[in-house]
Amino acid sequence: MVVAGASSSSSSSILGIASGFFSRALHSSKTSSGPPTAVHGIHVFHCPDVVGIVAKLSECIALRGGNIHSVDVFVPENKQVFYSRCEFVFHPARWPRDEINNDFMKLSKLFNAERSVVRVPYLDPKYKIAVLASKQDHCLFDLLHRWQEGRLPVDISCVISNHVRSPNTHVIRFLERHGIPYHHLPTTPRNKREDEILELVADTDFLVLARYMQILSGRFLESYGKDIINIHHGLLPSFKGGNPSKQAFDAGVKLIGATSHFVTEELDSGAIIEQMVERVSHRDTLQSFVQKSENLEKQCLAQALKSYCELQVLHCDTNKTVVF
Amino acid sequence: MVDPDKAPSLPHGVSPPLSHAQEKRSEGTEPDLDPMTLLRRTAYSSSASSSILQIAGTFFRAPHSSTAAVAGSTYGVHVFQCPDTVGIVAKLSECIASHGGNIHSVDVFVPEDRRVFYSRSEFVFDPARWPRVLMDNDFSNLSKFFNAKISIVRVPDLEPKHKIGVLASKQEHCLVDLLHEWQDGRLPVDIKCVISNHERAPNTHVIRFLERHGIPYHCLPTSPGNKREDEILNLVKDTDFLVLARYMQILSGRFLDSYGKDIINIHHGLLPSFRGGNPSKQAYDAGVKLIGATSHFVTEGLDAGPIIEQMVERVSHRDNLRSFVQKSENLEKQCLGKAIKSYCELRVLPYELKKTVVF
Numbered sequence: 001m002v003v004a005g006a007s008s009s010s011s012s013s014i015l016g017i018a019s020g021f022f023s024r025a026l027h028s029s030k031t032s033s034g035p036p037t038a039v040h041g042i043h044v045f046h047c048p049d050v051v052g053i054v055a056k057l058s059e060c061i062a063l064r065g066g067n068i069h070s071v072d073v074f075v076p077e078n079k080q081v082f083y084s085r086c087e088f089v090f091h092p093a094r095w096p097r098d099e100i101n102n103d104f105m106k107l108s109k110l111f112n113a114e115r116s117v118v119r120v121p122y123l124d125p126k127y128k129i130a131v132l133a134s135k136q137d138h139c140l141f142d143l144l145h146r147w148q149e150g151r152l153p154v155d156i157s158c159v160i161s162n163h164v165r166s167p168n169t170h171v172i173r174f175l176e177r178h179g180i181p182y183h184h185l186p187t188t189p190r191n192k193r194e195d196e197i198l199e200l201v202a203d204t205d206f207l208v209l210a211r212y213m214q215i216l217s218g219r220f221l222e223s224y225g226k227d228i229i230n231i232h233h234g235l236l237p238s239f240k241g242g243n244p245s246k247q248a249f250d251a252g253v254k255l256i257g258a259t260s261h262f263v264t265e266e267l268d269s270g271a272i273i274e275q276m277v278e279r280v281s282h283r284d285t286l287q288s289f290v291q292k293s294e295n296l297e298k299q300c301l302a303q304a305l306k307s308y309c310e311l312q313v314l315h316c317d318t319n320k321t322v323v324f
Numbered sequence: 325m326v327d328p329d330k331a332p333s334l335p336h337g338v339s340p341p342l343s344h345a346q347e348k349r350s351e352g353t354e355p356d357l358d359p360m361t362l363l364r365r366t367a368y369s370s371s372a373s374s375s376i377l378q379i380a381g382t383f384f385r386a387p388h389s390s391t392a393a394v395a396g397s398t399y400g401v402h403v404f405q406c407p408d409t410v411g412i413v414a415k416l417s418e419c420i421a422s423h424g425g426n427i428h429s430v431d432v433f434v435p436e437d438r439r440v441f442y443s444r445s446e447f448v449f450d451p452a453r454w455p456r457v458l459m460d461n462d463f464s465n466l467s468k469f470f471n472a473k474i475s476i477v478r479v480p481d482l483e484p485k486h487k488i489g490v491l492a493s494k495q496e497h498c499l500v501d502l503l504h505e506w507q508d509g510r511l512p513v514d515i516k517c518v519i520s521n522h523e524r525a526p527n528t529h530v531i532r533f534l535e536r537h538g539i540p541y542h543c544l545p546t547s548p549g550n551k552r553e554d555e556i557l558n559l560v561k562d563t564d565f566l567v568l569a570r571y572m573q574i575l576s577g578r579f580l581d582s583y584g585k586d587i588i589n590i591h592h593g594l595l596p597s598f599r600g601g602n603p604s605k606q607a608y609d610a611g612v613k614l615i616g617a618t619s620h621f622v623t624e625g626l627d628a629g630p631i632i633e634q635m636v637e638r639v640s641h642r643d644n645l646r647s648f649v650q651k652s653e654n655l656e657k658q659c660l661g662k663a664i665k666s667y668c669e670l671r672v673l674p675y676e677l678k679k680t681v682v683f
Contacts, residue, residue, distance in 0.1 A: 253596070
C-alpha cells in the first residue's frame with residue numbers, strides 16, 4: 001500500500017491513506033482500477049561538489065525502476081558547490097513514497113547535502129500558503145483566479161490584509177465561495193499585528209506578499225522561518241521603496257519592470273527569483289506606466305510561484321538564486 | 325529639356341511610383357550618383373545650415389527623378405515643437421502640400437497634461453518646385469507663427485551628414501561596432517575624428533581602419549588633474565554632436581557649456597540602476613535576472629541625462645561575470661547604434677527636463 005506521506009519540506013500533515021490512495025488511483029491511471037501506473041517525482045539537491053554525485057543520484061533512481069526525464073545540473077565556475085534538479089517517473093508499487101525519502105536521505109548524508117528535497121506532486125499534499133495583500137487587488141485577484149483554474153498548485157489557507165474589504169466585493173465573495181478565510185488586520189505605524197499574523201500562518205509552507213505594503217520585521221522573519229515571496233513593482237535594484245512607477249516615470253526610462261524575490265530584513269533586497277520588463281515611451285502616461293506595471297507584476301509573481309512550487313528555485317550565495 | 329512646372333502633376337495624395345534612385349535608397353544603399361547630383365553635393369558639403377540649392381542642376385535632374393510626373397522624389401524630414409494649439413497639423417501639412425510635397429509619415433504627440441506639441445513629418449518633394457532655401461523660409465515662418473521651440477528640416481540627400489566626434493577609452497567594442505556600421509553605410513554620419521585617452525599601437529585594428537578611411541585618431545591621455553578638455557573642445561568644435569563610446573572620463577559642466585551641442589553616451593547598465601563604474605559587476609553581485617544598457621544625453625550629473633534608448637537581456641545562475649560582461653557589451657553596441665540612428669533621423673526630441681520623445 002502506498003504511504004502518501006508529506007514531502008520532507010512541508011509541515012506535518014499526513015494524507016489520509018485510504019482516501020488518498022483510491023482518489024489518486026482513479027485519477028491517475030488510464031486503466032479503470034489498480035494503483036497508479038506511473039507517477040512523476042522531482043528531486044533537488046544542493047551539496048558540496050565532488051566527483052560522482054550525478055552517477056549516484058541517477059543510480060539511486062534507476063535501481064528502483066525510476067526513469068529520469070529531465071536533469072538540470074549546475075556547478076558554478078568558482079565554487080565547489082553542486083546543484084541539481086531531476087524529474088523522473090516511477091511506480092509507487094516498486095518504490096514506495098517513504099522509501100523514496102529514505103533513499104534520498106542516505107545520499108543526502110553521503111554527500112553532506114545542504115538541501116535534499118523530493119516531491120511527488122500526485123501523492124504529496126500541495127503547498128499550503130497564506131497570501132498577504134493591502135489595498136491593491138490586482139496580484140491577489142490574478143493569484144486567486146489562477147488557483148481556481150488549477151494553474152497554481154497550492155492550498156490557500158487564508159488571505160490576510162491590512163485593508164478592509166466589504167462583503168460585496170469580488171475578492172470577499174470569491175473567498176467565501178471557496179471557503180478561504182479572510183482576515184482583516186489593519187496596521188498602524190506602531191502595531192504591525194505581526195504576532196497575530198504569525199499565528200494565522202503557523203501551518204503554512206510559505207507566504208506570498210501580493211503587494212502587501214507593510215515591511216515585515218526581522219523578528220517576524222526569524223519566527224516564521226520559512227520562505228516569503230514578494231512582488232516588487234519595479235526592476236530591482238532600481239526604484240526600491242514606494243511608488244516605483246512614479247519614480248520610473250519621472251526618470252524617463254524606456255523600460256519598466258517587476259521583480260519577484262525572497263523577503264529579507266532589508267527592504268526589497270532579498271534574492272531575486274524572476275524579473276520581467278515592458279517597453280514604455282513618451283506616449284505613456286503615469287497611468288499607463290502603472291497599468292503596464294500591474295500587468296507585469298501579475299505575470300512575474302505567478303511565474304515565481306510556479307517555479308517555486310516546482311522546486312526550480314534554489315538559494316545560491318547569500319542573495320541570489322538558481323532557477324532551473 | 326522638360327519644364328517641371330509644366331509636367332502633369334499627380335492628384336494630391338497619390339504617391340509617385342518609385343524611381344530607380346528611390347528603390348536603391350529604400351534598400352539602404354546610395355542611389356546612383358549622376359553628375360548633376362555630384363555637383364550639388366559638392367556645393368553643399370561645407371555646412372548644413374547655409375546651403376543654397378542650385379536650381380539649374382536640379383532642373384536638369386528632373387527627367388531622372390521619376391517615370392511619371394510626380395510630387396517629387398527627394399525625402400525631407402521636419403520636426404516641430406511648440407506650445408499646443410488648434411490647427412498646427414493643418415498648417416504644417418498645408419505648407420508641405422502647397423509646394424507639392426507628399427507626406428509619407430507623421431508622428432504627432434501632445435502629452436495629456438501639458439499643452440506642448442511635438443511632430444515629426446516625413447515627406448517627398450521636388451526640389452525644383454520647393455527649393456531648399458524656400459523650404460527653410462516656409463518652415464521658419466511657421467515656426468514664428470507658432471512660437472516654436474524647435475523647428476528643424478533636414479533633407480538627407482541634399483545636406484551634408486551630421487559631423488561627429490567619437491570619444492573612447494580602452495574598451496573598444498562600441499567604437500569598433502560604430503566604425504563598422506559606418507563603413508557599411510548604416511550610420512549616416514561623417515566621423516571627423518576619434519579621440520581617446522587610451523593609446524593604441526599602429527598595428528591595431530582600430531588604427532589601421534581609421535588610417536584606411538582617413539579619420540584622424542587623437543590620443544589624449546588624461547590624469548586626475550588634467551582632462552584635456554580644452555584640446556578636445558578644439559578638436560570637436562566643428563562637429564554637430566559627440567558620441568561617447570565607452571569614454572570613461574566625466575566631462576565637466578564647463579566642457580558641456582562650451583561645446584553646447586548634444587553628446588550621446590552609452591552606459592553599460594539599465595539606468596538608473598548601477599550608475600558609475602563596473603555596473604556588470606554590480607548587477608552580477610545583485611543577482612539580477614535581467615541586465616541592460618542605456619544610451620542617453622550627457623548632462624552634468626553622472627549617468628543622469630535624458631534617456632534615449634534601453635535594451636535588456638536575460639541572465640541566469642548559469643552566467644558568470646564574464647558572460648554578464650559579454651552580454652552587456654552586445655547590448656551596448658546595439659543600444660548606442662540605435663540611439664545614434666534615431667538621433668540622426670531626427671526622431672529624438674527633448675521632453676520635459678529629464679526625458680525624451682523618441683518617434
